[in-house]
Amino acid sequence: MMLPSKLAVHLDIQITSIILAIALSVTPSLAVLAQESDNEAITITMTTKAVIEIELDPPNWETGTIRPEEEKKTEKDHFTIINNGNCEVDTYIKGEDAVWIDAPDTYKWELSNDGSNGTQRYVLWYERANATSYTPIKKDKNGFGDLFIPNLGIGEGSSRKFGLKLKAPLADFAKDGIEYFYEGGEMETIVTISGVIA
Amino acid sequence: MNMRTISIILIITLALIPCLPTLAEDNGAVTITMLTDKHIEITLEPTEWNIGDVEPNTEYVTSPTWCTVTNSGNCVVDIHIEGEDAVWVDSPATKWTLSGNGDNAQSTYALGYHIAYDDADSYTTITASDTQMQKGNEDPIRLIDSNDSKQFGLRLLTPKADFLAGEMEYFYGGREMKVTITVSAVVD
Numbered sequence: 001m002m003l004p005s006k007l008a009v010h011l012d013i014q015i016t017s018i019i020l021a022i023a024l025s026v027t028p029s030l031a032v033l034a035q036e037s038d039n040e041a042i043t044i045t046m047t048t049k050a051v052i053e054i055e056l057d058p059p060n061w062e063t064g065t066i067r068p069e070e071e072k073k074t075e076k077d078h079f080t081i082i083n084n085g086n087c088e089v090d091t092y093i094k095g096e097d098a099v100w101i102d103a104p105d106t107y108k109w110e111l112s113n114d115g116s117n118g119t120q121r122y123v124l125w126y127e128r129a130n131a132t133s134y135t136p137i138k139k140d141k142n143g144f145g146d147l148f149i150p151n152l153g154i155g156e157g158s159s160r161k162f163g164l165k166l167k168a169p170l171a172d173f174a175k176d177g178i179e180y181f182y183e184g185g186e187m188e189t190i191v192t193i194s195g196v197i198a
Numbered sequence: 199m200n201m202r203t204i205s206i207i208l209i210i211t212l213a214l215i216p217c218l219p220t221l222a223e224d225n226g227a228v229t230i231t232m233l234t235d236k237h238i239e240i241t242l243e244p245t246e247w248n249i250g251d252v253e254p255n256t257e258y259v260t261s262p263t264w265c266t267v268t269n270s271g272n273c274v275v276d277i278h279i280e281g282e283d284a285v286w287v288d289s290p291a292t293k294w295t296l297s298g299n300g301d302n303a304q305s306t307y308a309l310g311y312h313i314a315y316d317d318a319d320s321y322t323t324i325t326a327s328d329t330q331m332q333k334g335n336e337d338p339i340r341l342i343d344s345n346d347s348k349q350f351g352l353r354l355l356t357p358k359a360d361f362l363a364g365e366m367e368y369f370y371g372g373r374e375m376k377v378t379i380t381v382s383a384v385v386d
Contacts, residue, residue, distance in 0.1 A: 044376070048375065051368060155363075
């Protein structure tokens, strides 16, 4: 009667030991499974170099002789603006006073900012080929001017056309019924179109 | 009396027989094994590489000791590295595919790393697959204990040009591209 009893006790202890051993061996493994790796990241940033290049064709407009209050204009598709850079740009336009090239400091026509001409004050407009009205071109000494063509795409396929119109100042004087400006000769002005990454 | 004496001697003899083996020497052993918790942690310094303006088909590299990976945990770790496609930040659908063989192409760029003081003086390609970092043709990088570290540098080869204008090759300009390289510590 004693032997079976002892055997039974021994088996219980062995089973308990086996269960304990399994439990102890599994416990550390769970801790390892919870974290098997760690990640860190390097972030690389770079910007594709921007090349901004605006081409205007033709780059000149010779109006010929102009008389007081006379208007001159080109065809509305006379000028072509092409973006030869590598990024889409917003373009801006501005004008400046016209000067007598023989003595720029002595005689000039101020560029009107309200679309009306006056004595020694002239007016410039532009008209886009797909537009039906003219927009005044204004001065902007330190800025780019007013928005001209936004989101101008790259290359000839995205080129746009436009025209210009100019109205001369009132006469400075009249002689024998004929109106004149003070200075005869060549007046010059520059219209600047700038491209800014859109 | 003789019978009694014989019986006593027999009993003593029988009682001693099982005791005899215990007089022989024997050793048993218990082996105890224990596992401590593993803390896996690495640090990278620096974690940002701002290249600035990039041009087509051009290689940009850091110093070979530019980045230090340090074992900040308490166990032995292997160091792995993995790259990914570069994306245009403003429009992530526009991307440069990461080359799988180190060669660039239009809209495909290449990444490489160079372990400092590597005699092979060469770059190992970083691909979009998790790969164990290796110094030249030597054994893979393994950081043994806390504060063990390795230094490495990076190389980036930009894609070939998007288009030609005249004789100049261009990307579409002004695009900020971004890529993340993942460095991992893995317990062997």
